[in-house]
Amino acid sequence: MSKQEMGRLNISPDEDSMSSNSNDDFNYPEYPAKKLSIKSRYDMDTENQNFLLEPTMAKKKCETEYLPGTTSFGMSVFNLSNAIVGSGILGLSYAMANTGIALFMILLSFVSIFSLYSIHLLLKTANEGGSLLYEQLGFKAFGICGKLAASGSITMQNIGAMSSYLYIVKYELPIVIKELIGPTADSSAWYLNGDYLVVMVSVFLILPLSLLRNLGYLGYTSGFSLMCMVFFLIVVIYKKFQITCGSWIENYVMNGTLNSTVSHLSTHDHMHSGELNQTHDDDLCTPKYFVFNSQTVYAVPILTFSFVCHPAVLPIYQELKGRSRRRMMNVSNVSFFAMFLMYLLAALFGYLTFYGRYWPSIL
Numbered sequence: 548m549s550k551q552e553m554g555r556l557n558i559s560p561d562e563d564s565m566s567s568n569s570n571d572d573f574n575y576p577e578y579p580a581k582k583l584s585i586k587s588r589y590d591m592d593t594e595n596q597n598f599l600l601e602p603t604m605a606k607k608k609c610e611t612e613y614l615p616g617t618t619s620f621g622m623s624v625f626n627l628s629n630a631i632v633g634s635g636i637l638g639l640s641y642a643m644a645n646t647g648i649a650l651f652m653i654l655l656s657f658v659s660i661f662s663l664y665s666i667h668l669l670l671k672t673a674n675e676g677g678s679l680l681y682e683q684l685g686f687k688a689f690g691i692c693g694k695l696a697a698s699g700s701i702t703m704q705n706i707g708a709m710s711s712y713l714y715i716v717k718y719e720l721p722i723v724i725k726e727l728i729g730p731t732a733d734s735s736a737w738y739l740n741g742d743y744l745v746v747m748v749s750v751f752l753i754l755p756l757s758l759l760r761n762l763g764y765l766g767y768t769s770g771f772s773l774m775c776m777v778f779f780l781i782v783v784i785y786k787k788f789q790i791t792c793g794s795w796i797e798n799y800v801m802n803g804t805l806n807s808t809v810s811h812l813s814t815h816d817h818m819h820s821g822e823l824n825q826t827h828d829d830d831l832c833t834p835k836y837f838v839f840n841s842q843t844v845y846a847v848p849i850l851t852f853s854f855v856c857h858p859a860v861l862p863i864y865q866e867l868k869g870r871s872r873r874r875m876m877n878v879s880n881v882s883f884f885a886m887f888l889m890y891l892l893a894a895l896f897g898y899l900t901f902y903g904r905y906w907p908s909i910l
Contacts, residue, residue, distance in 0.1 A: 615868070615870065616865060616866045616867040616868045616869070616870050617761065617763055617866060617868055618761075618762055618763035618766065618863070618866040618867055618868055619763075619766075619868055620867075620868070620874070620877075620878060621766070622763055622766030622767075622769075622770075623766070623863050623866070623867050623875075623878045624878050624881050624882050624885075625766045625769035625770045625773060626762055626765055626766055626769045626859065626863050627856060627859065627860070627863055627878055627879065627882040628769065628773055628882040628885055628886055629765075629768075629769035629772050629773060630856035630858075630859035630860075630863075631853075631854055631855075631856040631882060631883070631886045632772075632773070632776055632886055632889065632890075633708060633711065633712075633853075633855075634708075634711040634712055634714075634715055635711075635849055635852060635853050636776070636779075636853075636889070636890060636893055637715075638849045639849065639850075639853070639890055639893055639894035639897070640893070640894050640897030640898045640900075640901070641846065641849070642846035642847075642849045642850055642894065643846075643894045643895065643897075643898040644838070644898050644901075644902065645838055645840060645842040645843045645845070645846040646837075646838055646843055646846050646847075646850075647835045647836045647837040647838040648834055648835070648836050648895070648898070649836040649837055650836070650837050650838070651850070651894060652891065654847070654850045655850055655853070655887065655890060655891065655894075656887075658850050658851060658853060658854055659854055659883055659887050662854035662855070662856075662857075662883070663854075663879060663880070663883050665857065666857065666860055666876070666879050667876060669857060669860055669861070670860070670864065670872045670875055670876070671872070672684060673861055673864070674872060676688075679861050679862075679864060679865045680861070681697040681698070681701060681858070681861060682694045682697050682698050684697065685697035685698075701858045704855070704858055705858065709753070713745050713748070713749070716741070716744055716745055716748050717741035717742065717744065717745050718741060720741070720744050720748075721739045721740070721741050721744065724738060724739060725739055756768060761866065762862055762863060762866040763866060776889060777889075779893070780889055780892055780893050783892075783893055783896050783897050783900070784892065784896045786896075786900055787896040787897075787899055787900045790900055792832035792900075792902065832902055833902075834898070834899060834902065853890060854883065854886070856882075860875075860879075863875075863878070
């Protein structure tokens with residue numbers, strides 16, 4: 548190379564200082580820049596090394612690694628399992644009665660697999676986007692519209708889930724309290740008023756739990772909730788062997804223990820007697836594997852939303868101790884497998900107890 552060509556490549560100190568200061572806006576003093584070692588026959592100058600540092604990577608590393616979680620693996624499984632299971636478990640037997648055992652298992656398997664894969668995509672998106680907040684991911688993807696859409700979707704989903712729980716509290720909790728007190732219970736008492744019970748549960752139970760900043764503490768309440776679900780499953784299985792097919796309505800009537808739910812069943816059966824009761828008693832007590840009727844279309848949404856837990860995935864992932872995508876997927880696998888078995892057993896034994904004569908809620 549001639550001296551003239553070498554002179555063209557010479558850079559004055561002023562020009563070199565200007566180029567080295569071109570990335571001052573992207574400096575992160577708390578995260579020192581790494582010197583990238585790239586083996587090449589061409590030497591890389593300082594400016595290109597600073598440019599390839601990608602300052603957003605430092606921010607991403609701060610958000611995903613420098614804020615370690617404190618929740619154990621077991622508590623995370625409890626929290627995610629509690630987020631999966633919901634009031635929809637009460638309608639799974641109704642869904643099986645209107646789809647059949649085989650079709651129900653096929654649909655439930657597909658829903659669980661797709662939901663688990665969507666969690667894998669969600670964790671991958673959070674890792675690539677460098678944020679564990681849904682609103683921030685929406686903002687990075689679609690701007691302010693994406694942020695508002697993510698926030699609105701999570702809010703509506705939480706309102707819907709909470710409304711279903713409060714509906715059960717209003718109409719089922721007074722019956723439970725009345726049964727615990729006995730026949731001497733006053734029906735006009737305030738503690739048997741569903742409206743008062745909804746307010747009390749919201750103020751003294753839901754509100755304090757929603758104010759907790761650390762999800763690790765919710766692991767204990769989630770564990771208690773899962774214990775209640777296991778007790779519910781045991782009761783359903785036990786009732787299958789206690790109640791004989793075709794005699795449960797007469798037994799309830801003779802004992803005088805019909806509640807409003809069974810009264811609704813009687814009305815529902817009377818309105819749909821042409822569809823549900825056209826078979827003989829022997830055929831009524833025979834399990835069906837594939838069922839297609841006018842109620843099947845209402846059973847599919849119950850299965851579709853049975854594994855909805857995605858609004859809680861990233862908060863649980865953020866609080867997970869030793870956080871990694873593989874560890875969080877293990878939490879998801881254990882939670883989904885446990886809830887799949889619980890859903891299947893609750894639906895199967897509930898269906899084998901009442902067969903086609905079923906109402907939307909097992910309670």
